[in-house]
Amino acid sequence: MEYLPLFAIVFIYALIGVFGLCVGSFINVVISRLPIKGAFLSSNRSQCPGCGETLSPIELVPVLSWLMLKGRCKHCNRRISPRYPIVELLGALFAVTCFWYYGINHLAPTVYIVLMILLAVTIIDFNTSEIPDSLILALIIPTAAAIIWLPDISSISHIIGLFSVALPMLIVSLIIPGAFGGGDIKLIAICGLMLGWQLTLAAFFIAILLGGGTAVYLMVSGRRKRGQHIVFGPALCAGVAVSIFFGQQLIDWYLSLFFY
Numbered sequence: 001m002e003y004l005p006l007f008a009i010v011f012i013y014a015l016i017g018v019f020g021l022c023v024g025s026f027i028n029v030v031i032s033r034l035p036i037k038g039a040f041l042s043s044n045r046s047q048c049p050g051c052g053e054t055l056s057p058i059e060l061v062p063v064l065s066w067l068m069l070k071g072r073c074k075h076c077n078r079r080i081s082p083r084y085p086i087v088e089l090l091g092a093l094f095a096v097t098c099f100w101y102y103g104i105n106h107l108a109p110t111v112y113i114v115l116m117i118l119l120a121v122t123i124i125d126f127n128t129s130e131i132p133d134s135l136i137l138a139l140i141i142p143t144a145a146a147i148i149w150l151p152d153i154s155s156i157s158h159i160i161g162l163f164s165v166a167l168p169m170l171i172v173s174l175i176i177p178g179a180f181g182g183g184d185i186k187l188i189a190i191c192g193l194m195l196g197w198q199l200t201l202a203a204f205f206i207a208i209l210l211g212g213g214t215a216v217y218l219m220v221s222g223r224r225k226r227g228q229h230i231v232f233g234p235a236l237c238a239g240v241a242v243s244i245f246f247g248q249q250l251i252d253w254y255l256s257l258f259f260y
């Protein structure tokens, strides 16, 4: 893109940002409806969960509607969660980041799809302590693409990745019931197939650090009682996302501590 004039580059990034806002808006619908049986496929227009009023197109503009309405429903004044504009902004931020990092090629949309599915998984798991199977199934598409398009990762690595973390997690869960959720195990299995075993191990260590750190913080700050369940899905999603971008650097750095 270096040969393009600056305004053209800014225009392309702006377009990608707007596209990302719209994808974020769709992910909000997924987050709201997927956990409710049958709601996702219904053709009902979006409604206010407070008063049931159908929202007009002007109330559905990403980010701007929330700002204009000052985060409240126009009809019943009920508070609208800041989750809506935040997910929309993340949709834009991830789109611009993928495009900037990978350039104009097939990897940018592939990684973007993965990040947006992981974002939906993170918030749904956080809200409901469940990871919908449909989102795990949706990851099969970018996983197939990754297997075809990532020549650095061997087929053997992809296949070992399927089991490398998921199998130990399954065994631990069989010994200590409830140690990990079934959704967490399925999630890391499909992500392992996508990333190969090296990046999957990196993702898991990042998740353990994040999840463990959060658990210790919540316990020390008194927000969580001992024995209370904390969801691991969001930490896994963050670990996978970080590993996609920085996993190889982390592995190289870690190995350099032992081999000069």
Ligand SMILES: [Zn+2]
Pocket: 048, 049, 050, 051, 052, 053, 073, 074, 075, 076, 077, 078
């Ligand atoms: Zn309302």
